Amino acid sequence: MITIEEALRIIDEEGKVIGTERVELTDALNKVLAEDIYSKDTLPPFNKSAMDGYAIKFRDTECCQCGNEIELYVKALVRAGDYYEGTLNSKEAIKIMTGAPVPNGSDAVIQIEKVKENGNKVIISDYIKENTNIIKMGEEIKSGELALEKGKIIRPTEIGFLASLGYSKVVIQKSPKVALITTGDELLDITASLEKGKIRNSNEYSLMALCKNSQVDFISLGVVCDDKEALKKKILKGLKEADIVITSGGVSAGDFDFVENVLEEIGAKINFTSVAIKPGKPVTFATIDNKLFFGLPGNPLSVITTFEEFVKPAIKKMKGYKEVYEEKMLVTAGNDFKAKKDRRKFIYVNIINKGGKYYAYDLGSQCSNHLMTMSKANGIIIMPEGVNKITKGEVVNGRFIFK
């Protein structure tokens, strides 16, 4: 049995990016940029009006400082997308729309709300400083400058920015594909009536949902009964078709837990088979031909917990993410919590924010067979190894789940 830190260190070491691909900009969302992006243009490409108003010479408004009004002749109108060929002279104004190029000779734009319009005249009573409401050419970026660095996660902001820079396609890190295998003779189809000794297959559905939330493509290879050869066939198929293979069940110490056996037979490197985490101790992690194999436990709560703790960071690492772990926060125990001493306990709780401070409340049985408690929880708190109690008022590490 190894510690969670040691398990995460090994997974991090083995998980590697799997190559790049050039995709349409709209398909690049939440992927990692795999090329440096340089601007081919200077942006904005011209001095630009930040407001609807009048382009003027600011010196014309100097006498407004003493309470005078000035009247300027409006000689043209520039709309966004258009431009004015000539030059603005003193005592003249050009009506201008937001986003339009500021005409030559103008050094300020006065907002439309601040003037009086009178036919082809505009009356101004405010002093306007030089460069007011002018967004200078090149203020955002200059041609040839680095706009976005390789390794950046492409969020809606970056999608917009890349569009403004004229990139309709970008090179991104490929996302790993995941294959799911559910094991167990006791599993009935979701639509079946319960029979003696049987339960319904829920882990396959949980795992599909977890993959969907992790934004990876996945295939489910279905349920395999507790038969070594059948399991081996499925695992080999998974390794052929995907970058990450996940099984649930078959990793305990039972007579029909064949996962470890199969991994040995196919020559996989078994990195660990047990982690000091509760729920979820029997977690197997193996590698073969740069592909990752996760043998997760069969208990419904354990499978979700270990996916979030071990598989999710691996998926993020393979996608090229730099930050792969969920951020923890400090949470105050709202009541006492008790558990067994040995492993590190992830306790599913209700976290409430009271004036910027987080409090955790007990939700009942943490039995790893139950999803009922977890379905009421919005977070976890962590009880360290060697500790069997958290006292009301104590501050511990925790985090929200599925945020």
Place this chain on the structure above:
Amino acid sequence: MITIEEALRIIDEEGKVIGTERVELTDALNKVLAEDIYSKDTLPPFNKSAMDGYAIKFRDTECCQCGNEIELYVKALVRAGDYYEGTLNSKEAIKIMTGAPVPNGSDAVIQIEKVKENGNKVIISDYIKENTNIIKMGEEIKSGELALEKGKIIRPTEIGFLASLGYSKVVIQKSPKVALITTGDELLDITASLEKGKIRNSNEYSLMALCKNSQVDFISLGVVCDDKEALKKKILKGLKEADIVITSGGVSAGDFDFVENVLEEIGAKINFTSVAIKPGKPVTFATIDNKLFFGLPGNPLSVITTFEEFVKPAIKKMKGYKEVYEEKMLVTAGNDFKAKKDRRKFIYVNIINKGGKYYAYDLGSQCSNHLMTMSKANGIIIMPEGVNKITKGEVVNGRFIFK
């Protein structure tokens, strides 16, 4: 100009759920449950072993308290999915796998790691309490009990739980469909070279990405030039095909900002046209036939900010979510921040977690034309109305973006 709170109150009042639909369980992820789910079964449906080990009578181990070893006859093996017909007697053990039904007569399971196996005998030296490693029938839920309440968000946990309860289909709240319209004569196609007075269309791409992250279906009706009739046609098309229509641009005070005009002509109820937020003041919100219309500003930073602040809560509300606002947290200013006094300022910053405390650092120009600064930011801090400075060390409200 109204406050952000007032704007959000109006949006919240106007946004309503749009009906329910019955979908496959796998399509229900992150949707809101629109029916109460009762358990048709008692779960677990039998007393179940939590471990691989031996089902025994706990009283047989009583003498182990004095340091004695006992030897029990192993009369059968029960694998998961199977069951044992007979009854366990004193001095007998039945080998049992995790998840298998505990045989009649047995009241405890001892873990395989704690025994010595010797042919058809098992040797035990630990005292085991009654019910050890037995998950009691009905411990999770009993037949007829409420399992999940209407209004719950369906996360991976709930997907697994619903599968275990035998629900292959569930009734959920429908998601609204969004139509996007980008306005402006100045907009060039993303692949075009820049021409005098023109910029590339980036807002359409930002909005598509924002919708994708909000997990709603959307259609983009493309770019419409600054022409009232053309805009009207597009808006009517959007209202016909979608539940929410979003335009970007055309909502300032300029001569070619026709959004308000069109809304009046088609008989929409215009709720507000301006909000005290920076970036993003000119935000129009209207309603017509239970559909929502958002006229967002044309500046790239403003369009993203106002989508996140105003449109996202409306989408969540229509999806049936109860918590529709992003949670804020306390952030300490890592340096001074200055801005104009009037509106509430959303300042894009770099938030760093130092020992559980968040610090915000300046990233440069907050000009609403620029996506460059926002592309470096991971969060915002909020400078209230009437305030023009945040001093280093001051604690203010903030949050991460795109988390």
